[in-house]
Amino acid sequence: MMGIGANWYRKSLLTITGIPLVEKLSTTYGKRLAGKFIAGETLEDALKVTEALGKLGIMATLDHLGEGIRDISEAEAYKEQYLKLIEGIASCKSKSNVSLKPTQMGLALDQAACYANIRDVVKHARRHRNFVRIDMENTPYTQATIDIVKRLHAEGLTNAGTVLQAYLFRTEQDTKDMLQARINLRLVKGAYKESDEVAYQKTDEVIASFKSMIKLHLDNRVYTAIASHDDAIISWVKAYARTHRIPKQAFEFQMLYGLRMNEQAKLAKEGYRIRCYVPYGSMWYPYFTRRLAEKPSNLMLVLKNMSALKKDSPK
Ligand code: FDA
Numbered sequence: 001m002m003g004i005g006a007n008w009y010r011k012s013l014l015t016i017t018g019i020p021l022v023e024k025l026s027t028t029y030g031k032r033l034a035g036k037f038i039a040g041e042t043l044e045d046a047l048k049v050t051e052a053l054g055k056l057g058i059m060a061t062l063d064h065l066g067e068g069i070r071d072i073s074e075a076e077a078y079k080e081q082y083l084k085l086i087e088g089i090a091s092c093k094s095k096s097n098v099s100l101k102p103t104q105m106g107l108a109l110d111q112a113a114c115y116a117n118i119r120d121v122v123k124h125a126r127r128h129r130n131f132v133r134i135d136m137e138n139t140p141y142t143q144a145t146i147d148i149v150k151r152l153h154a155e156g157l158t159n160a161g162t163v164l165q166a167y168l169f170r171t172e173q174d175t176k177d178m179l180q181a182r183i184n185l186r187l188v189k190g191a192y193k194e195s196d197e198v199a200y201q202k203t204d205e206v207i208a209s210f211k212s213m214i215k216l217h218l219d220n221r222v223y224t225a226i227a228s229h230d231d232a233i234i235s236w237v238k239a240y241a242r243t244h245r246i247p248k249q250a251f252e253f254q255m256l257y258g259l260r261m262n263e264q265a266k267l268a269k270e271g272y273r274i275r276c277y278v279p280y281g282s283m284w285y286p287y288f289t290r291r292l293a294e295k296p297s298n299l300m301l302v303l304k305n306m307s308a309l310k311k312d313s314p315k
Helices: 001-018 021-035 043-055 072-092 110-129 139-154 171-180 203-218 232-242 260-269 284-292 296-312
Strands: 057-064 096-100 133-136 162-163 185-188 224-229 251-256 271-282
Touching: 043 057, 043 072, 043 271, 057 139, 072 096, 072 110, 096 110, 110 133, 110 139, 110 162, 133 139, 139 162, 139 203, 162 171, 171 203, 203 224, 203 232, 224 232, 232 251, 251 260, 260 271
Parallel strands: 057 096, 057 271, 096 133, 133 162, 162 185, 185 224, 224 251, 251 271
Antiparallel strands: none
């Protein structure tokens, strides 16, 4: 999304989606529509999707949906789901890793328990030669998330990485620090509503920051994941890599399940590494609303289908 209008749209939607009435409407009508962005409710659903993606040469990262839990025992249950997910991936030999959210593992409730949960998942992944991506949430959790990943690496668990968001002012320094520690990163623009005290608000500033993070990684030959659906960014990365003789294996593109699937298949055909972020599970609402906030056409799709759903939804 470009320009002031796009930013206004994103911020407004991220604001109204916290309102109970909007949440009620979305949960009533949105579940079936959310299927556009979510692989299904079960692990089997998700693994079927990764199999289909694999046939197109697209790798996956699987996210068992859940964030902002209210009781630490829920984190334990999510951890168990991730252990099963890692085994599921191993059993079907799909080219997939996993992505998880720190608040899902208890970060907002009990930092020590959260670390122990994440460490268990990362250790289990290491036993199965797999990798864990720790997604980046909003700014109350930025430093804690970075600390978790650094601590894992200090313990020798280098099969964990995280995400840096181009819209944050602090990211320039974080990128340099994480590069030095050679921590595997996914680079994104940033999906949350953040204030002008901590984050760039203008699209061109976010893009300039995004390009500078990407450049730093490619120049230093540190394997990185560039997660964006933005054609301008994708073309720029391809051209930069070509000009600087950076091999296609030195980085990967990432996109979300349900978005630009043809473009994902095209990148695979062109020989680029491309990974699809595949969420599954029943806690789809916050993930779904962030997708709506990113692009007016995603919201239009929902509104267009609302009347059809009203007709056949249970009273
Ligand atoms: P953006 O929405 O800025 O759109 C820019 C342009 O791209 C559009 O104008 C259009 O031309 C094109 N475009 C975008 N979507 C399109 C579509 N569906 N069809 C056609 N054209 C389209 N954020 C975060 O804060 N923490 C995280 O951990 C993650 N993790 C993550 C993983 C993955 C795999 C992805 C792809 C993204 C994330 N994000 C994230 C989200 C990220 O921060 C950002 O909000 C979204 O990717 C939206 O930014 P884009 O660059 O994709 O396009």
